[in-house]
Amino acid sequence: MAISEAPPPTATDEGCPVCLAPVTDEPDCPHCGWTLDGNLVLGRLTPGIRHAFDERLAAARRHLDLTAAARAAGYPGHGVPERLARLESLIRGGPPRPGERNDVLRELERESTPTHGRSGQVLDGVTAEITVRGLRAAVFHQGIEDAEATEWPWTHLLPELPQDEDELLFRLAGGIGDHAITPGTPEPKDLGVAATATVLVSRLPGWTVPERLLARLRRRLPHARTLYLPAPEPQPAPLRHAAGFTVVVCGTGPAPDDVRLVGGCPDGSVTVWRLWRSEPIASRCLHNGLVSCVDLAEDGLSLVTGGKDGAVRLWAFGASGRLRVLTWHDGWVNALRLRSGVVFSLGDDAQVYRSVLGSAVVGGAPLTRVGWAEATALEATADGATVIVGGSDGANLRDGRTGECRDRIGTSHPVTALALGSNDRLLALGCADGVVRVHDTRGGRALVSEHGGHTGAVRHVTFGPDGSLATADSGGTVRVWSANGRDATAVGAHPDMVRGLAFTASGHLLSAGGEGLVRTWPIPRTD
Template identity: 60%
Template sequence: MATGEVSVAGHAVEETCCPVCLATAAGGPECAYCRWALEGPAVLGPLTPEIRHAFDERLATARRRLDLTAAARAAGYPGRGEPERLARLETLLRGGPPQPAERDQALAELTEPAEPAEPADELTATGLPEPLPDGVVIEIGPRGLRAATVRHGAEQAEATEWPWAELLPGLPDGADETLFRLAGGVGTRTTGASEAQEPTALPTTVDVLASRLRGWAVPERLLARLARRFPQARTLYLPPERPEPGPLRHPGGFTTAVCRGLPDPDDVLLAGGDQDGTVTVWRLWHQAPLASLKLHDRRVTCVDLTEDRLSVVSGGQDGAVRLWSFAASGRVRVLAWHDGWVNALRQRDGVVFSLGDDACVHRTVLGAAGAAGAVLARVGWASATALEVTRDGRVVIVAGSDGASLWDGRTGARTGRLTAEHEVACLALDREDRLVALGCADGVARIFTLGAARTAQAEMDGHTGPVRQVAFGPGGVLATADDAGTVRVRERGGTARTVGAHPDRVRGLAFAPDGRLLSAGADGLVRTWPLAGIHRSDSDKGGP
């Protein structure tokens, strides 16, 4: 097949291209990338239809296998693959989706040790876990290249990133097809893909070349070129990242949102409210909701998921606090009524606490007899904006224009006060219930301890308007968001930076159990913000 032309999707491909992977043939009996035989034994006699048919069948099978292998890699195989993503990617295969037996065989072959790309003696497969080794590191991942300096497993400064769209012009817009192309898939393409470009602003000295895309055609060839450019660098394969999920979209836009889950990224639930009173529950990042029901006559103002993740608690402009057992009986129960909006609520240790415009905190024990909760405390009109509760339900924090007050979660007695010179719009506790963050109207988040001293520990500024959302992450990391949709993070060392923005107000902000920062906006999008050096195994015992 080194001479003449072959047809690919109805188009002619010149003899210098491999008919399977479309790579430029550099001479030799087989393709250097897909091992297709470019030169075969001489055929004596006429080229019969049977011979041509057998060749066409063999070529079609090789093309399908190459595309199927690329689709599987792009979906996260081998390892923690995503069956739903693989099903979408299989629609890109030449010849259509595979048979189950064909898919099973391709997935089984991916689990076998693969031969590294050239130069073979410079690439070492390792089981090295995160964090990255120390030094100047260039990492190749699903989003592109990034360069950073690493010390003791943590990045020392802002990483420089080059997305694949910048390195490889002509990539498609869709995330699935982009990953398919990077993994070596051809699909309906009729010309060979151009090689990924090396960034012009790479560091002059590199200590580590790390790839998370073992076996992916485009990244492997780029890694081989970088290894030749930096011959002294240690070259490693790191555990693969999961393919970046597309944003979850809620067409009606979020009025409020909350997430809860296990450390497994596939088992995180998100609940969101809508303007029309509907509450919807998703499993991240599945586009189809688990359940959806209209629970309120007007806008949903606050939601929380129960600890067993079988029910959702919601409050609305209609003043009702309702419990919906979406994953169990399907029953809807009224827990409390407020005179005015329900401004905030929390479910803790089998008890639901809610705060309304009527300046009352209601307390309802789930599973107890009776339909409605009792008034725990009357906190005053100036303290009816935000609410937070410790995990054992013993301390209730309410806040508003007069600062923040602490109340006993069982007796309703006031036990203390946190002084803030500005109106408090939101609250958050860290995972140890040791620190509390107050998001204030002056654009500053103030961090206090909940010990006997209850002293102010730190501040985080940088917002141009009121802080509307605050959330603690691993190790005392604090995330904030404002009316303009700006999302900022204060890291363990006290450095604060902007990580991104929504085009509208952020209605929910949370760290998933695996350490990812999630934000849900009034624009209806849920987004993930990558944070360097934050891992799910980190302890929360560090200072603010």
């Protein structure tokens, strides 16, 4: 029997016909397993044999692309079916045949990837971390991450990658698609602090392009320890404001998912952003001197500010644009709160003023005069019925209309920050000794819990939607306490004092430093 013509060569000039990897002398592709050098075929090359070969090649290509699409969509672990459905439009020979998607998802579930420690927990030192955003170098000290980090986005490492987010993730995960774009092997031209990395972390096990980057880093840093850690919940990129911050608040805009970030600056200006958008909504100089405090209205369209010049101003940045003075303090405005159309402000002059928005009366009215040592912190209930003023020896709870003192919570250390929890029931007092004391406002002001661990005065406290508590001290360290009050984690540190700390409605923790850096921190989850 004569030997027939063999099928067309299975390896192309570009490489393996399935994954496009360079061809080696091995009979099978080391990357995808496709047979590159098969046995001779005896007999004629019939249409049936040709069709079977073409079907097998198409199935192998679909499988590789579908695996990449599933990884890019978050499988295994945190898969997003909607994204997978979009990515399936990119696979060669798609859409997948019945059963192929489930087969791929089962294979990914069976994969065994070495992990060390909890998600987000790495060793002290310089860590070079590979994520869906790119390469990131950060410094960890005693488990606390410095807020300042160096990042190289994937589009910077590999300019040939597409700009579309779905397609970019598909290519990173090893997808080829009909355009047959094969990204090169990335490496930053200037590693900077990453050149001293003692730990290499990959959050993308099995992703083709990230694995290439990890391999190059391992060759550059042979003494660094390599860890695979689970992919954390995606965190937005940091926001930077070159002018720096003196105070920052966060609140909901006109739409529930429209989060507003407001920053006061040393030059007296105030800037408003939609969270994680680099271009601000509005910016205006409101004070002669630095902005000392700010609060955002519930509708997210106006705000009130206090400054070094003693003025309390209302700015309708999202509506008429009108700017008006509500009242004046003799000295700095130390704190203010906007609740149910009423602005309470506390100044260096030991006066608490009450200004009603929309009132025909111009200027705020003195609500009460407090002791000089009491004029450091201010909080108010959502309905404005109660105002809480903190100082050197505790906190006084006062009537929001008359200023009359209703109750008192004594402390052995000065109160430097105040925050009310949901339903205004729990009151957190951040103190100068680095301890946060939580009291029940409806249970005889009883002490519920104490949270230590800070090395400086607690400057910010805020409750999360799940009852957790976040705190920041004068040294820039940010800590999170679980709702049960027993579990605490130091999540990060700013090089300067934290100027703002807030939870979004979705549970993300934001912190802003005086240097103008706004970070989102992953919140540790406990069972």
